[in-house]
Amino acid sequence: MSKTMTGAEMVVQALQDQGVTHLFGYPGGAVLPIYDALFHQTKIQHVLVRHEQGAAHAAEGYARSSGKVGCLLVTSGPGATNAVTGLTDALMDSIPVVCITGQVPTHLIGSDAFQECDTVGITRHCTKHNYLVRKIEDLPRILHEAFYIARSGRPGPVVIDIPKDVQFASGIYQPPKNIQHKTYHPQIKGDLAKIKQALAMMAKAKKPIFYTGGGVINAGPAASTLLRELAAQTGFPVTSTLMGLGAYPATGRNWLGMLGMHGSYEANNAMHDCDLMIAVGARFDDRITGRLDAFAPYSKKIHIDIDPSSINKNVAVDLAIVGDCAHVLEDMVRLWRSESLSADKKSLADWWSQIDRWRARKSFAYRKSDKTIKPQYAVERLYELTKGRKTLITTEVGQHQMWAAQHFHFEEPNRWMTSGGLGTMGYGLPAAIGAQLANRDALVVDIAGEASILMNIQELSTAKQYRCPVKIFILNNEYMGMVRQWQELLHGGRYSSSYSEALPDFVKLAEAYGLKGMRCSNPADLDAAIQEMIDSPEGVVFDCIVDKAENCLPMIPSGKAHNEMILPDADEDIGNVIDDKGKMLV
Amino acid sequence: MNAQTPAALSPYSSSAGKASRTETHTLSVLVDNEPGVLARVVGLFSGRGYNIESLTVAEVAHAQALSRITIVTTGAPETIEQISHQLERIVPIHKVTDLSLLDGFLQRELAMIKVRGKGEARTEALRLGEAFRARVIDATTESFIFELTGAPKKIDDFVELMRPIGLVEVARTGVAAITRGPQGM
Numbered sequence: 169m170s171k172t173m174t175g176a177e178m179v180v181q182a183l184q185d186q187g188v189t190h191l192f193g194y195p196g197g198a199v200l201p202i203y204d205a206l207f208h209q210t211k212i213q214h215v216l217v218r219h220e221q222g223a224a225h226a227a228e229g230y231a232r233s234s235g236k237v238g239c240l241l242v243t244s245g246p247g248a249t250n251a252v253t254g255l256t257d258a259l260m261d262s263i264p265v266v267c268i269t270g271q272v273p274t275h276l277i278g279s280d281a282f283q284e285c286d287t288v289g290i291t292r293h294c295t296k297h298n299y300l301v302r303k304i305e306d307l308p309r310i311l312h313e314a315f316y317i318a319r320s321g322r323p324g325p326v327v328i329d330i331p332k333d334v335q336f337a338s339g340i341y342q343p344p345k346n347i348q349h350k351t352y353h354p355q356i357k358g359d360l361a362k363i364k365q366a367l368a369m370m371a372k373a374k375k376p377i378f379y380t381g382g383g384v385i386n387a388g389p390a391a392s393t394l395l396r397e398l399a400a401q402t403g404f405p406v407t408s409t410l411m412g413l414g415a416y417p418a419t420g421r422n423w424l425g426m427l428g429m430h431g432s433y434e435a436n437n438a439m440h441d442c443d444l445m446i447a448v449g450a451r452f453d454d455r456i457t458g459r460l461d462a463f464a465p466y467s468k469k470i471h472i473d474i475d476p477s478s479i480n481k482n483v484a485v486d487l488a489i490v491g492d493c494a495h496v497l498e499d500m501v502r503l504w505r506s507e508s509l510s511a512d513k514k515s516l517a518d519w520w521s522q523i524d525r526w527r528a529r530k531s532f533a534y535r536k537s538d539k540t541i542k543p544q545y546a547v548e549r550l551y552e553l554t555k556g557r558k559t560l561i562t563t564e565v566g567q568h569q570m571w572a573a574q575h576f577h578f579e580e581p582n583r584w585m586t587s588g589g590l591g592t593m594g595y596g597l598p599a600a601i602g603a604q605l606a607n608r609d610a611l612v613v614d615i616a617g618e619a620s621i622l623m624n625i626q627e628l629s630t631a632k633q634y635r636c637p638v639k640i641f642i643l644n645n646e647y648m649g650m651v652r653q654w655q656e657l658l659h660g661g662r663y664s665s666s667y668s669e670a671l672p673d674f675v676k677l678a679e680a681y682g683l684k685g686m687r688c689s690n691p692a693d694l695d696a697a698i699q700e701m702i703d704s705p706e707g708v709v710f711d712c713i714v715d716k717a718e719n720c721l722p723m724i725p726s727g728k729a730h731n732e733m734i735l736p737d738a739d740e741d742i743g744n745v746i747d748d749k750g751k752m753l754v
Numbered sequence: 755m756n757a758q759t760p761a762a763l764s765p766y767s768s769s770a771g772k773a774s775r776t777e778t779h780t781l782s783v784l785v786d787n788e789p790g791v792l793a794r795v796v797g798l799f800s801g802r803g804y805n806i807e808s809l810t811v812a813e814v815a816h817a818q819a820l821s822r823i824t825i826v827t828t829g830a831p832e833t834i835e836q837i838s839h840q841l842e843r844i845v846p847i848h849k850v851t852d853l854s855l856l857d858g859f860l861q862r863e864l865a866m867i868k869v870r871g872k873g874e875a876r877t878e879a880l881r882l883g884e885a886f887r888a889r890v891i892d893a894t895t896e897s898f899i900f901e902l903t904g905a906p907k908k909i910d911d912f913v914e915l916m917r918p919i920g921l922v923e924v925a926r927t928g929v930a931a932i933t934r935g936p937q938g939m
Contacts, residue, residue: 297845480836
């Protein structure tokens with residue numbers, strides 16, 4: 169099967185052999201040979217983005233919605249540096265991405281050549297691993313290894329920097345074999361003795377909670393199924409991070425809603441009061457834990473994660489199980505049944521009635537209005553009107569992202585794509601394009617803010633070119649809403665530079681890109697307008713004019729604990745909630 | 755080596771509310787000897803705010819292209835555990851061993867110490883050099899260079915003794931370390 173070909177042909181052949189169907193990219197001098205090789209084939213569709221950051225986010229959206237490795241191709245210098253934000257985003261959210269960058273020819277490296285930059289140096293900190301290919305002989309191995317590393321263990325982005333002379337050089341291509349990597353062998357199976365110990369702790373628990381995260385999604389759909397089974401077997405409540413939404417269905421009996429800074433009152437209070445926390449594929453991020461020295465103070469903690477460095481990083485745990493969530497959950501489900509374990513039903517009933525009292529606070533409630541569209545109402549209506557379809561949601565970053573997480577409810581994994589760790593404004597539109605290309609049959613909606621959407625607005629052109637009927641649902645409050653909210657909380661309502669002045673007319677903007685533009689500002693018209701958007705066969709930019717002053721609540725203010733949330737009906741002036749120490753935090 | 759001061763404790767910091775004990779540990783790290791691997795290791799320390807007290811690196815198995823990096827670091831025990839795990843995530847790293855957690859290990863460092871002086875100071879320097887089993891590797895009528903091998907503490911002590919006599923400068927290799935007994939890492 170080995171065959172002589174040029175480096176550029178090897179790249180295309182390897183991508184085909186790795187099952188890549190869509191390659192997001194932007195040509196330039198240092199990748200021309202690869203673009204030429206792409207010209208001669210039809211298996212891989214190249215998707216021309218309008219900015220390399222868009223390529224990276226589109227690859228992420230593709231990966232997250234399909235479970236496959238996302239792939240992008242950019243040129244040297246500015247092509248590579250423009251991709252850096254997307255690579256960092258993929259690293260923070262553990263998304264499998266392979267990024268191929270062109271490089272100046274090897275003899276020019278280090279000479280400050282035109283469009284040269286130290287790509288491996290720059291991306292060392294924002295990739296799981298990266299390569300500079302110095303010899304054609306190394307290229308086939310590196311190409312296959314990159315895919316292996318991107319998708320194995322805790323997934324992440326991998327960069328392959330290929331100098332132009334290596335793209336022109338001839339060598340022998342080797343197809344992918346079962347890679348026996350020299351050093352990289354993540355632990356997949358969990359330690360059985362520890363799993364049994366975990367189950368014994370679970371059987372004794374009086375106030376248990378599952379705290380699940382993006383690791384469950386990354387472990388594949390089987391992990392979500394197993395989580396549902398384990399929750400049903402044990403009867404334990406389930407909460408999830410922003411990244412893990414959809415692993416457990418929002419209509420499931422044991423669902424508490426999302427936890428964390430803008431999570432539900434019942435989820436956060438249950439985390440605070442629990443006596444046993446079972447963290448599955450979650451990493452105790454600061455948005456989740458709030459004040460660490462007051463984090464779940466009465467609890468024993470079990471942590472299941474494929475990355476040993478996630479364990480005891482922010483929070484010390486009592487029992488750590490290193491392994492892939494799907495494998496560990498499978499063992500847990502099997503052993504819980506075969507060892508005839510059962511939960512402490514009486515204590516659990518008390519625990520659930522406590523949870524119901526918290527739930528009765530209705531922490532996601534908001535004041536309805538028939539004059540202005542409340543942003544929460546807009547998300548709620550979008551959810552209701554898209555129910556029963558295969559709907560994929562992406563978001564930008566800010567208030568609208570949190571409202572989407574609170575009010576759009578997910579039943580399945582891989583339906584929700586949002587920039588969690590890095591918090592990248594401009595993520596949602598390119599991610600929606602990537603998700604749409606991987607799921608031609610789905611309705612893909614980017615729930616956006618008017619400020620975020622402008623960060624990668626040029627990708628509307630990509631959506632048009634590839635006939636992606638993505639719907640951009642902008643909650644337009646004319647503010648960088650989360651910034652404005654924090655200025656209200658921390659800086660006496662001095663809204664320094666957070667007003668979205670000189671906004672474009674989004675309807676005309678959509679039309680300028682050849683898409684459909686819509687606007688709605690009246691709550692009475694909203695349902696019909698959303699329906700029109702859904703029914704449209706084209707890409708739509710929907711300018712939804714919402715209440716300008718709405719804050720995203722409930723909220724754990726910075727520096728506070730889970731049981732110190734600000735609720736939507738708090739009479740307290742939110743400008744007085746955070747103390748000086750909390751103001752230092754982000 | 756650019757030891758960073760830990761950021762002020764915030765409520766989000768993992769050591770908030772804990773009295774953190776600072777320990778010194780010696781880590782042995784076996785890596786593929788490929789371009790950039792040292793930058794990955796050093797970048798991890800600077801990027802995550804860990805300390806490096808000493809770092810040495812050299813190829814130890816040419817045929818397999820393996821290098822051994824020895825790092826002396828300080829931090830709370832939980833920080834040092836994190837450092838080991840973070841190092842293990844770096845793809846070209848084969849193995850990380852925290853020697854300080856094992857039964858016993860040896861560490862040695864080589865130093866070259868230049869001392870300037872005449873008359874009594876000169877003989878005093880030579881006498882002390884002998885007591886420390888330092889070798890004279892260069893001599894002029896008004897200077898010596900000593901070569902001294904030993905644990906870091908021994909070198910520190912010798913340098914302190916030379917200071918009043920006429921210490922000019924010191925070059926140290928940093929620490930190399932290995933476990934006692936028949937087992938490899």
